[in-house]
Amino acid sequence: MRRSKELGIRSASADFDFADVMERVQRVVAQVEPHDSVERYAALGVDCVKGAARIVSPWEVEVTADDGRKKTFTTKAIVIAAGARPFIPPIPGLKEAQPLTSDSVWEIRKLPRRLVVLGGGPIGSELTQCFARLGAKVTQIEMLARILSKEDPEFSELVAQRFRDEGIDVLVNHKAKQVLVEAGEKDPHRLTVCGLTYLRQLDGSNDPVKAGYTGL
Numbered sequence: 001m002r003r004s005k006e007l008g009i010r011s012a013s014a015d016f017d018f019a020d021v022m023e024r025v026q027r028v029v030a031q032v033e034p035h036d037s038v039e040r041y042a043a044l045g046v047d048c049v050k051g052a053a054r055i056v057s058p059w060e061v062e063v064t065a066d067d068g069r070k071k072t073f074t075t076k077a078i079v080i081a082a083g084a085r086p087f088i089p090p091i092p093g094l095k096e097a098q099p100l101t102s103d104s105v106w107e108i109r110k111l112p113r114r115l116v117v118l119g120g121g122p123i124g125s126e127l128t129q130c131f132a133r134l135g136a137k138v139t140q141i142e143m144l145a146r147i148l149s150k151e152d153p154e155f156s157e158l159v160a161q162r163f164r165d166e167g168i169d170v171l172v173n174h175k176a177k178q179v180l181v182e183a184g185e186k187d188p189h190r191l192t193v194c195g196l197t198y199l200r201q202l203d204g205s206n207d208p209v210k211a212g213y214t215g216l
Helices: 018-036 038-043 122-134 153-165
Strands: 052-057 060-064 070-074 114-118 137-141 169-171 175-181 189-194 199-203 209-213
Touching: 018 038, 114 122, 122 137, 122 153, 153 169
Parallel strands: 114 137, 114 209, 137 169
Antiparallel strands: 052 060, 060 070, 175 189, 189 199
């Protein structure tokens, strides 16, 4: 809608309820989950084994169950499809600030006025643009020289420029150093980031600041 005039549309607007949007996301996730469940694959004849897997040879995988028992499987081919999970980096003060992750962010029902996203990968970039378009003031922090570093440089720069055009503060070559919780309160707090030649503080003032690490 912000670019509606570029498409010949003189006027466009939308009214939405943030809580309704988040609830719909959770409903869709709940509908998809059964298709990726252990029960579904077991019903299809797949032998599902829960545990920590370790490749011990080109033809062997050792699985350690929750109770400590180990079992070795032999095979002609091994496919690694481990998926991913949110990771909270060991940044001083971050854990105490109770950051959101790509799993827990959908549980909030009030749009944060400010949002800091740690990570410039696909998930971090998706959440960055999503919350910015919903109305939050978003800052995205990436340690590398560009976001979406696994994509072609031209594409990465195209997305970064779009983000900046939409009012997103994209900080590349920056590393989060610490989160300071003032007076024992979660809000406000400050996130200190280190650039190539300087330190910068992102001050939440009186607005809730959510530091969400969303993976690479």
